[in-house]
Amino acid sequence: MAQAKKNDASQLVKYAIDLLVHGTAQDWKSHYRLREFQDVMAEKAKDAILLDFEYKDRRKLYRCVNQRFVGNRPVDYLEFGVAGGESFRAWLELNANADSRFFGFDSFQGLPEDWGADNPxxxxxxxxxVPEFGDGRARIVDxxxxxxxxxxSRSFTPRNALVLHMDADLYSSTLYCLMQMQRHIAPGTIILFDEFTARDCTDEYAALQDFCQACCRDYAVLAARRDYVKLAVEITR
Ligand SMILES: C[S@@+](CC[C@H](N)C(=O)[O-])C[C@H]1O[C@@H](n2cnc3c(N)ncnc32)[C@H](O)[C@@H]1O
Known part of the structure; x- marks a missing residue:
C-alpha cells in the first residue's frame, strides 16, 4: 500500500482511504498493532531502562538483564530459536553459575513458514x-x-529463576511456545524478545499481547533497546 505521510489532515485522509480501499490484510494488521503498541508501551514501559546498541551488541541487553534483574542467580534459561547459537552462547558465558540450566529449542531447519517477503x-x-556448546549445563531439544x-513442558520442573528467550521471529512459533510454557510462567518470569516490533508489531509483540489476553497475564518492560525491537519483560500477573 502506498504509505501516505500522516503529518497533516489531508495526508491522514489519504492514508485512511488508501488503507480502506487498497490495504492488504497485512496492512490492516499492521495498522491495528502499531496503534495498539503506542498505548501499550506508554503504560508498560514507563519505568523501563532504555539502551542504545546495534544488533551485534545484543549482549548489552543480556548483561543488563543478568546483572540488574537476575542478579547472577542460577537461571533456567530456555531459548526458542537457537540457529547457530549466538545468543545462547552469550547467555552461557554471561551467567556462569554452576547451578544454571540452559535449554535450547530449534529444528535447525530454518523458519517453518515465510516471515514476510524477505524471509521465506x-x-x-x-x-x-546442531551447534556444539561444550558446556555441560546446556541441553538442546532438536x-x-x-x-x-x-x-x-509437561516433564519440566523449574529449579531456578525462569528466563525465556523468544527468538523464533514468527507469530505462530512465539505464541505456540508461550502457550505451551504457560504452566511455568509466573510473576517474576523474565521473557526476552529479539524481534519484538519487527514487521510493524505483527509477530513477537502480537504473540505476547495475545498470550497475555488468553491467559489473563500482564507484564512490565524491564529493559529495551530504545526502538523496542529488542527487549525484556517481567511477568507481573
Ligand atoms: C532468528 S533465528 C534464531 C537466532 C539465534 N537466537 C541467534 O542468536 O543467532 C530463528 C530460529 O527459529 C527457528 N524456528 C522458528 N520457528 C520454529 C519452529 N516452529 N520450530 C522449530 N524451530 C523454529 C528457526 O529454525 C531458526 O533457527
Missing part, C-alpha cells in the same frame, strides 16, 4: 546441524516446537 520458509536453516515443546 527455510531462512536460517542449518540443514539440521525438532519443530510443535512436536517437542509440549512434552518438554
Amino acid at each position: 520458509k527455510g531462512t536460517f536453516s542449518r540443514q539440521g546441524r 525438532g519443530l516446537f510443535q512436536e517437542t515443546v509440549d512434552a518438554f
Whole structure:
C-alpha cells in the first residue's frame, strides 16, 4: 500500500482511504498493532531502562538483564530459536553459575513458514546441524516446537529463576511456545524478545499481547533497546 505521510489532515485522509480501499490484510494488521503498541508501551514501559546498541551488541541487553534483574542467580534459561547459537552462547558465558540450566529449542531447519517477503520458509536453516556448546549445563531439544515443546513442558520442573528467550521471529512459533510454557510462567518470569516490533508489531509483540489476553497475564518492560525491537519483560500477573 502506498504509505501516505500522516503529518497533516489531508495526508491522514489519504492514508485512511488508501488503507480502506487498497490495504492488504497485512496492512490492516499492521495498522491495528502499531496503534495498539503506542498505548501499550506508554503504560508498560514507563519505568523501563532504555539502551542504545546495534544488533551485534545484543549482549548489552543480556548483561543488563543478568546483572540488574537476575542478579547472577542460577537461571533456567530456555531459548526458542537457537540457529547457530549466538545468543545462547552469550547467555552461557554471561551467567556462569554452576547451578544454571540452559535449554535450547530449534529444528535447525530454518523458519517453518515465510516471515514476510524477505524471509521465506527455510531462512536460517542449518540443514539440521546442531551447534556444539561444550558446556555441560546446556541441553538442546532438536525438532519443530510443535512436536517437542509440549512434552518438554509437561516433564519440566523449574529449579531456578525462569528466563525465556523468544527468538523464533514468527507469530505462530512465539505464541505456540508461550502457550505451551504457560504452566511455568509466573510473576517474576523474565521473557526476552529479539524481534519484538519487527514487521510493524505483527509477530513477537502480537504473540505476547495475545498470550497475555488468553491467559489473563500482564507484564512490565524491564529493559529495551530504545526502538523496542529488542527487549525484556517481567511477568507481573
Ligand atoms: C532468528 S533465528 C534464531 C537466532 C539465534 N537466537 C541467534 O542468536 O543467532 C530463528 C530460529 O527459529 C527457528 N524456528 C522458528 N520457528 C520454529 C519452529 N516452529 N520450530 C522449530 N524451530 C523454529 C528457526 O529454525 C531458526 O533457527
